Amino acid sequence: QVRLVESGGGLVQAGGSLRLSCAASGRTLNDYGMGWFRQAPGKEREFVGVVSGAGTNTYYSDSVKGRFTISRDSAKNTVYLQMNSLKPEDSAVYYCAASRVYGLASALGYDFWGQGTQVTVSS
Numbered sequence: 001q002v003r004l005v006e007s008g009g010g011l012v013q014a015g016g017s018l019r020l021s022c023a024a025s026g027r028t029l030n031d032y033g034m035g036w037f038r039q040a041p042g043k044e045r046e047f048v049g050v051v052s053g054a055g056t057n058t059y060y061s062d063s064v065k066g067r068f069t070i071s072r073d074s075a076k077n078t079v080y081l082q083m084n085s086l087k088p089e090d091s092a093v094y095y096c097a098a099s100r101v102y103g104l105a106s107a108l109g110y111d112f113w114g115q116g117t118q119v120t121v122s123s
Contacts, residue, residue, distance in 0.1 A: 001026045002025075002026045002027050002032070002098050003025045003112075004022055004023070004024050004096050004098065004113065005022070005023050005024075006020060006021065006094065006095065006114040006116060007021050007117060008117060009094060009117030009119045010118075011120045012086055012122070014086060014121055014123050015085060016086050016121070017085075018086065018119060019080055019081070019083070020036070020080065020083070020096075021078055022034065022078060022079040022080070022081075022096030023076070023078045024077045024078065029053070029072065029079060029098065030053050031100070032053055032099060033051070033053060033098070033101060033102035033103060033104065034050065034053075034070070034072060034096060034098055034099075035047065035048075035049070035105075036048040036050070036068075036070060036079075036081045036094060036097075037094070037097060038090075038094045038095070038119075039093050039095070039116075040091060040092040043092075046061070047106070048060070048064055048068065048094070049061060050070070050099075050102065050103060050104065051071065052103075053102065055071065055072045055074070057103075058070050059103055059105075064083075064090075067083065067085045068081060068082065068084070069081075069084075086119075087121060088121045088122065088123045090119065090121050091120045092118075093116040093118050093119075094117055095114055096113075096114045097111075097112060098110060098112040
């Protein structure tokens, strides 16, 4: 069992930056591909990006590519989502999730989820 806890969300102006953290307990995250998803009110959960267990590979959705960066710190058993050049359309609840398979863009492929953290970008 993996327990994931996100933090770092908040209110930021358009063009600003935030860094979200996803801290894990129960098992090492090195065994999992770690994905980030987001969900805005009235919309489906959307894939943001994913990092491999070793942290050497990443994959992003087109909507965030070049602005968001996922990294991981194995010593802290934590994954990060650095968000730059934020836009109002980035406003959503952001979730981290763990999968035994790297590179999945479907939420159905993830076994463990955090509770989410709210990100609001004002115009």
